Amino acid sequence: MTLYLNLAELLGARIEQGLYRPGQRLPSVRALSMEHGVSLSTVQQAYRMLEDSGMVSPRPKSGYFVSDHRQLAALPAVSRPAQRPVDISQWEQVLELVRSTPRQDVIQLGRGMPDIDSPTLKPLLRSLAQLSRRQDMPGLYYDNIHGNLALREQIARLMLDSGCRLGPADLVVTTGCHEALSCSIRAVCQPGDIVAVDSPSFHGAMQTLKGLGMKALEIPTDPVTGISLEALELALEQWPIKLIQITPSCNNPLGYIMPEPRKKALLSLAQRYDVAILEDDVYGDLAYTYPRPRTVKSFDDDGRVLLCSSFSKTLAPGLRIGWVAPGRYLERVLHMKYISTGSTATQPQLAIADFIAAGHYQPHVRRMRSQYQRGRDLMSDWVTRYFPPGTRVSRPQGGFMLWVELPEHFDTLRLNRALLEQGVQVAVGSIFSASGKFRHCLRMNFAARATPQIEAAVRKVGETAHGLLDEALIPA
Amino acid sequence: MTLYLNLAELLGARIEQGLYRPGQRLPSVRALSMEHGVSLSTVQQAYRMLEDSGMVSPRPKSGYFVSDHRQLAALPAVSRPAQRPVDISQWEQVLELVRSTPRQDVIQLGRGMPDIDSPTLKPLLRSLAQLSRRQDMPGLYYDNIHGNLALREQIARLMLDSGCRLGPADLVVTTGCHEALSCSIRAVCQPGDIVAVDSPSFHGAMQTLKGLGMKALEIPTDPVTGISLEALELALEQWPIKLIQITPSCNNPLGYIMPEPRKKALLSLAQRYDVAILEDDVYGDLAYTYPRPRTVKSFDDDGRVLLCSSFSKTLAPGLRIGWVAPGRYLERVLHMKYISTGSTATQPQLAIADFIAAGHYQPHVRRMRSQYQRGRDLMSDWVTRYFPPGTRVSRPQGGFMLWVELPEHFDTLRLNRALLEQGVQVAVGSIFSASGKFRHCLRMNFAARATPQIEAAVRKVGETAHGLLDEALIPA
Numbered sequence: 011m012t013l014y015l016n017l018a019e020l021l022g023a024r025i026e027q028g029l030y031r032p033g034q035r036l037p038s039v040r041a042l043s044m045e046h047g048v049s050l051s052t053v054q055q056a057y058r059m060l061e062d063s064g065m066v067s068p069r070p071k072s073g074y075f076v077s078d079h080r081q082l083a084a085l086p087a088v089s090r091p092a093q094r095p096v097d098i099s100q101w102e103q104v105l106e107l108v109r110s111t112p113r114q115d116v117i118q119l120g121r122g123m124p125d126i127d128s129p130t131l132k133p134l135l136r137s138l139a140q141l142s143r144r145q146d147m148p149g150l151y152y153d154n155i156h157g158n159l160a161l162r163e164q165i166a167r168l169m170l171d172s173g174c175r176l177g178p179a180d181l182v183v184t185t186g187c188h189e190a191l192s193c194s195i196r197a198v199c200q201p202g203d204i205v206a207v208d209s210p211s212f213h214g215a216m217q218t219l220k221g222l223g224m225k226a227l228e229i230p231t232d233p234v235t236g237i238s239l240e241a242l243e244l245a246l247e248q249w250p251i252k253l254i255q256i257t258p259s260c261n262n263p264l265g266y267i268m269p270e271p272r273k274k275a276l277l278s279l280a281q282r283y284d285v286a287i288l289e290d291d292v293y294g295d296l297a298y299t300y301p302r303p304r305t306v307k308s309f310d311d312d313g314r315v316l317l318c319s320s321f322s323k324t325l326a327p328g329l330r331i332g333w334v335a336p337g338r339y340l341e342r343v344l345h346m347k348y349i350s351t352g353s354t355a356t357q358p359q360l361a362i363a364d365f366i367a368a369g370h371y372q373p374h375v376r377r378m379r380s381q382y383q384r385g386r387d388l389m390s391d392w393v394t395r396y397f398p399p400g401t402r403v404s405r406p407q408g409g410f411m412l413w414v415e416l417p418e419h420f421d422t423l424r425l426n427r428a429l430l431e432q433g434v435q436v437a438v439g440s441i442f443s444a445s446g447k448f449r450h451c452l453r454m455n456f457a458a459r460a461t462p463q464i465e466a467a468v469r470k471v472g473e474t475a476h477g478l479l480d481e482a483l484i485p486a
Numbered sequence: 487m488t489l490y491l492n493l494a495e496l497l498g499a500r501i502e503q504g505l506y507r508p509g510q511r512l513p514s515v516r517a518l519s520m521e522h523g524v525s526l527s528t529v530q531q532a533y534r535m536l537e538d539s540g541m542v543s544p545r546p547k548s549g550y551f552v553s554d555h556r557q558l559a560a561l562p563a564v565s566r567p568a569q570r571p572v573d574i575s576q577w578e579q580v581l582e583l584v585r586s587t588p589r590q591d592v593i594q595l596g597r598g599m600p601d602i603d604s605p606t607l608k609p610l611l612r613s614l615a616q617l618s619r620r621q622d623m624p625g626l627y628y629d630n631i632h633g634n635l636a637l638r639e640q641i642a643r644l645m646l647d648s649g650c651r652l653g654p655a656d657l658v659v660t661t662g663c664h665e666a667l668s669c670s671i672r673a674v675c676q677p678g679d680i681v682a683v684d685s686p687s688f689h690g691a692m693q694t695l696k697g698l699g700m701k702a703l704e705i706p707t708d709p710v711t712g713i714s715l716e717a718l719e720l721a722l723e724q725w726p727i728k729l730i731q732i733t734p735s736c737n738n739p740l741g742y743i744m745p746e747p748r749k750k751a752l753l754s755l756a757q758r759y760d761v762a763i764l765e766d767d768v769y770g771d772l773a774y775t776y777p778r779p780r781t782v783k784s785f786d787d788d789g790r791v792l793l794c795s796s797f798s799k800t801l802a803p804g805l806r807i808g809w810v811a812p813g814r815y816l817e818r819v820l821h822m823k824y825i826s827t828g829s830t831a832t833q834p835q836l837a838i839a840d841f842i843a844a845g846h847y848q849p850h851v852r853r854m855r856s857q858y859q860r861g862r863d864l865m866s867d868w869v870t871r872y873f874p875p876g877t878r879v880s881r882p883q884g885g886f887m888l889w890v891e892l893p894e895h896f897d898t899l900r901l902n903r904a905l906l907e908q909g910v911q912v913a914v915g916s917i918f919s920a921s922g923k924f925r926h927c928l929r930m931n932f933a934a935r936a937t938p939q940i941e942a943a944v945r946k947v948g949e950t951a952h953g954l955l956d957e958a959l960i961p962a
Binding site: 101104105108109121123126127131135136138139140142143147148149150151152153154155156185186187188189192196200201214217218220221222223326327328329330344345346348349350351352353354355356357358 | 577580581584585597599602603607611612614615616618619623624625626627628629630631632661662663664665668672676677690693694696697698699802803804805806820821822824825826827828829830831832833834
């Protein structure tokens, strides 16, 4: 499993060190196979991985070349979190982020908002409007606690792309992915239980653990391959972990897609230690490559994976429609769903079911995928250009979030305060850690179509960071 | 405080015993004042209470008369629940109720559905449709975690009617009242804590306690005046109660409005024993008398009352818009709201804010109130006519639910099973108790405009109950 990863890492390092320059041809598959004593397919896998991360591009019949459209900044370091379960802090910072109402005078690069201005969303709005005009007003009733059947059928169809074979009865519709996550965590864990999480990790899930009285054990995570299985296994040996909570496809905030063999290995680990897996797949359909990556859930044969997702990133967050495929925890999740919100709002469920059934979902997501990929390239370039030297940047393989790592003692809370006066906000890194690590990191959103205003905002972030670094160098 | 209650009870008993017959004139205020040695205003209060419960009617310049439009069945007995905190059961029965999708062939008398066919709701649907047609699509964004500001302003205005002086910053919009309840309970209690509840009590709140690992202590409750303060005080002395959870205005399922002096006395008790009060006011605006009753919250001067409500009963449940005024627990409730659903759906919030601001709320609620009052009278008559003799019936003073008490060993679970074949369903009484009491009781919904079909359905319930009782009398 690790052969191709090692090779990909080695090649990646050589490119970053400048051994191969942008636009140059890389060694052939055959040559590398002989040099490293590995099979041709191992080399191909390594190249495919580098291709996914944007470092190399294939040219038909000529082999692989170093991508020349931009100079890639170094990747963020593998995280080294505390090696014990901790109580979760950082609610104040999260609250600051989510309390904000969209303001005309602030460019908000911090929140997880998709672009909702696409004309491909129009049919969804039409359908919402039509539902409101119907005489029998179906959108005003309570729906079944499982969620609307037509919608569950459509979700089951969409999930085939991620390798999941599920029926509508295996699904529970929720009020956004947030509710899917909190019902799942509560279905599996009791207060005081330990949950292993990737690191950095989505602040919403982290705050859910906090609110429910659980402890988080942050596991070192690689910015390309995801959670370290070696570190996870050590943790499983050492601690009575009840649940592993991860976002393996188009991770938030790092953007990686965990390679399929590692997803399988993760599941085996969970089976060996008999723990449940909460798989957050909310960005999964926004992978830049098609077909989209498989979910861990798709390999699950004993119902231990609770797959959570929503339409908040693919369609629109204001609809608050998510779902969970809770496997063996279905009955518990239903109870948690019932006490959490009773049932899910009816009208947006009906509208989304119509939208998918009429064939509008795939074209919309296809369009957003390529827009987001272009957004990633642009924003990565801007960071390379405007941020202090030594800044490290993630290479997202899906979604619309960039993770930026500044020098070690940098304080992004201070940065954000200085930025507010200039009408820009980012998400500070510390909210992505249970223990407030990643203070020197930040997350920026590149969902919106690029404009000079957004470039200017990113430039402000970079220049303000520069300024704060320079200040720190002046002796008091 | 209790003088007028005692007098009202005495007069009520005399009417029920047949001492005064329907249509007969009752003793004058002056005569009763002299007979019982109480003030004139005490007698007037007692008469007003009997009037509210539909037992007497005033005639201008002639005094009070026994209501003659119908024969009133006896009221349900005061509940006598277990005198210790219990773990909550009954999830299977609740699930059976909420799992059901509306079916053409079943008349569902069991669920808490308001009538949503009123033309006074049309502007709300128009507003939803208009929002969907707007180019800037405001309904697709995440909203502020507190909820939409315009809506919170309108809710604060509406709450003035219940005596509450609150600003938008005191409110958190939620996904229905369910979320308001569960966030409130979690903000105050830890798993294992004891919560005092009225008895019978709303199954949703009960299941929330169950799901969160709390114990319920059911307090004897009078079908006219609500939770027994004497029993509650004994319980507060005996157990470390953290929270009192009640529905004092237009109670679900009993329909009573707790008299104002008792609401004040309840608050004093809570202050004396330093416990929080969760006040579910979801039916409060549907009181048959106007102005609507005051909330316990309106007397609260130290922020210990968490007032929960929603538009699910007044407008439409499918919108899933509720709110909470959490007093001193605001920050905790915000955290719980964040982890529960992230934020509340935007479009229905905007549509409801428009609906209220344009002046459509009060006329709609006024219309529904009188429709529901007529529904209560009709359904009470049908029960008196079709149910076995000795059946006791609640006298709701608001809302659209009737509580029916059959002879003590009757089993409404069996009744409901027999009814399913006949295309009728009711809510079985046991779900309104933590310990599965009230098996001989049932709840029926009279929200829909009366039709021969509904009368036939109620008749089926009554006749099936007759049949089961007769069976029980035949020796095996």
